[in-house]
Amino acid sequence: MTQSEKQIEVGTGSEARSITVRHRSGPPDRPGLVWLGGYRSDMAGTKAVELDRWAGENGYACTRFDYSGHGESGGDFKLGTISRWLEESLAVFERFTGGPQLLVGSSMGGWIALRMLRELRASGNQERILGLLLLAPAPDFTSDLHEPLLTEAQKKDLEDKGYYEEETPYGPDPNVFTRALFEDGRKNRVMTGMIETGCPVHILQGMEDPDVPYSHALRLVEHLPADDVVLTLVRDGDHRLSRPQDISLLLNAAAQMLAG
Known part of the structure; x- marks a missing residue:
């Protein structure tokens, strides 16, 4: 199965940004995989690379890409919002995939996957989603996981500067969280009622996760249908x-x- 690297442009005018995509082709009669990364992660991470390798060895198409402001894609990270990254994800999905796809979402990618599912169902394309495989999913993380823990200094930075920075163990540069991300996050919340999936869901969640507590995964399960949902706690x-x-x-x- 051949793999190609391509760039597509998403948005117009001042909103245009170049998105880098790596797509591995597969048999047209078999489903494919779409990787959706986390906040400030990229498609060169271990999980994405191993998933792509496995897909190639087992005859499945696999599509992975970097959101704007991430990895090899263009755009300013500070302009990033869930809506913006969702738009890019849907554009990649439409351009590079055909037939049923398994959405594999890691951390924030789990939120993007759930929003993609909602958008595709609304447009009558729910059959394109074979299932959701979510790793340490972080839907609604801005409102549910971050906002309740904001310090007075962080609130002041959001108000005065429009963003605050936070040290992270995952790299030398601090994480940046913007006021726009929080405001847009409220518009994209998914854990506000039942999430009609229409497909199987499997969640993998570490119980020693310091960023997304496993209680968050348990809450997500409460919003999912009673059937075809598996939660694996590590x-x-x-x-x-x-x-x-x-x-x-x-x-x-x-x-x-x-x-x-």
Whole structure:
């Protein structure tokens, strides 16, 4: 199965940004995989690379890309919002995939996956989603996980500067959270009622995750249908879920869901 790297432009005028996509082709009669990364992560991360490798070895199409302001894509990270990254995700999905797809969303990518599902269902294209495989999913993280813990200094920075910075163990540069991200996040909340999926959902969640507590995954399950939902708790798993044993869980879950 061949892999190609391409750039597409999303948005017009001052909103235009170049999105870098790596697409591995697969048989047209088999479903494919779409990788949706997390906040400030990119498609060169361990989980995305291993998923793509596995897809190539097992004859599945796989599409991965970087949101604007991430990795190899253009655009200013500080302009990023859930709506903006959702628009890019839908554009990549429409341009590079055909037939049923398994959306694999990590952290914020889980939120993007749920919003994509809602948009595709609204447009009558729900059959394009084979299932959702969510790793440490962080839907509504701005309002539910970050806002309640904001310090007075962070609130002041949001008000005065429009953003605040926060140290992160995942890289040398601090995370940046903008007022626009929080405001837009409220408009994209999904855990406000039942989430009609119409497809299987499998969640992998570490119980030692310092960024997205496993209680958040339990709350998400409460908003999902009673059938076709599996939650796998990894007792010693962290937020990354990138250890060999975590990757094995990811690939086994993907194989099961693709096989139906």
